[in-house]
Amino acid sequence: MTTEQTRAYNWYVKDHKTAKWIASELKRTEKTIGNWIKKFGWKTQRDARVNSTNAQKERINEILGEYADQTLHCIKQRKDIKKKLDKAIESKNEKLIKKYRDQIGGLNTEMRSIDDGASKWRKQLTELDKDNKVSLATYLEVMDDLFENLREFDEKLYRDTIDFQSKHLQTVSLKFG
Structure with a gap:
């Protein structure tokens, strides 16, 4: 995503601004913002956050x-x-x-x-x-998937975060225990 799209994302998903408002701020058409909302699945994310x-x-x-x-x-x-x-x-x-x-x-x-x-x-x-309680097994499965996707995306970043990954999983495991 571009910097402009990231700003639009934050306004739409996190701040609940309308596409019209975002278009006005970014000097873009409402249709362009609507296309981003559809393309990147922002509405689903916003709804999930609102109903979390x-x-x-x-x-x-x-x-x-x-x-x-x-x-x-x-x-x-x-x-x-x-x-x-x-x-x-x-x-x-x-x-x-x-x-x-x-x-x-x-x-x-x-x-x-x-x-x-x-x-x-x-x-x-x-x-x-x-x-809404998540089991430790489900949480670990999600984190394994996330870390594997990180490895595929950027091997160096994955290696740089191995200590974080280990510490995070240890902390979470203790919370569940």
């Missing part, structure tokens, strides 16, 4: 973060209302006591709902990890 396990985990973790924020907000509200309830109890104001107890009950219900939603997302995250 890590991308899905990232999105689920964002959702879980929102649930955590909502829970903290409810806890703060409940504390504030509890203080008001204590004052209402001290002053024996039955109307306010009922009002504050009802509000606390509503917040407790909301927090159970939030917790239920978060629990379902945590379960999905666990399932995602379980469903």
